Amino acid sequence: MSRRWTAALVVAAIAGVLIFLFRDRLAALNQEELTRLTYLVLLLVLVGGGAMAFRGGLGPQLRNAALWLVILFGIMGVYSFRDRFAAILNPSAPRAAGEAIELRRADDGHFWADVEINGVATRMMVDTGASTIALTPRDARRIGLDVDSLRYTIPVSTALGDSFAAPVTLDKISLGAIRFDRVPAAVMRDESDTSLLGMNFLNRLDGFEVRSDALLLHPPR
Numbered sequence: 638m639s640r641r642w643t644a645a646l647v648v649a650a651i652a653g654v655l656i657f658l659f660r661d662r663l664a665a666l667n668q669e670e671l672t673r674l675t676y677l678v679l680l681l682v683l684v685g686g687g688a689m690a691f692r693g694g695l696g697p698q699l700r701n702a703a704l705w706l707v708i709l710f711g712i713m714g715v716y717s718f719r720d721r722f723a724a725i726l727n728p729s730a731p732r733a734a735g736e737a738i739e740l741r742r743a744d745d746g747h748f749w750a751d752v753e754i755n756g757v758a759t760r761m762m763v764d765t766g767a768s769t770i771a772l773t774p775r776d777a778r779r780i781g782l783d784v785d786s787l788r789y790t791i792p793v794s795t796a797l798g799d800s801f802a803a804p805v806t807l808d809k810i811s812l813g814a815i816r817f818d819r820v821p822a823a824v825m826r827d828e829s830d831t832s833l834l835g836m837n838f839l840n841r842l843d844g845f846e847v848r849s850d851a852l853l854l855h856p857p858r
Contacts, residue, residue, distance in 0.1 A: 731813035738813040742850040767835030770822035
């Protein structure tokens with residue numbers, strides 16, 4: 638087997654491993670995106686294999702040109718699929734999907750959201766089983782609440798058992814282009830792992846739906 642074909646097979650094997658690792662994410666691509674990605678992979682295999690093979694008699698100029706082609710195609714691919722790559726690397730980052738805001742399912746099976754509360758970035762788990770937005774004491778302090786002066790009068794049931802929470806009102810909360818003012822919430826008395834984005838946020842939307850590994854949030858009209 639020639640050196641060029643051996644190099645191409647090596648590049649193809651690397652591409653195959655990456656496809657296998659991200660198979661769940663790739664399944665969410667539409668037909669147009671999948672076609673574009675297929676052409677890109679084929680080009681990278683052919684050009685990349687050629688670049689790896691040009692170690693000998695064709696000269697450094699041609700080898701360098703092939704390497705620059707690989708870099709160029711790679712940059713084009715990253716730019717074309719920048720939103721998808723961002724979703725893979727950070728599923729909790731909201732991105733526009735038409736008029737909706739899309740969140741990708743994380744590897745733990747949950748939907749996480751990078752939310753801004755009173756201007757402070759807060760990572761929260763979307764929880765349809767929670768009736769209200771629930772903040773951990775740590776996150777409440779980060780957004781400027783004095784947790785020691787709150788009145789913990791609301792009985793709640795958590796994974797750690799029964800506890801109490803304090804009612805608060807958030808001046809503003811935003812998720813991507815979705816923004817609400819004066820939103821009721823609760824601060825947990827006991828420290829827990831994560832804050833929850835509950836139904837009193839979701840019910841303000843025009844609707845929400847799960848499609849494969851994507852959660853679509855429709856802003857109010």
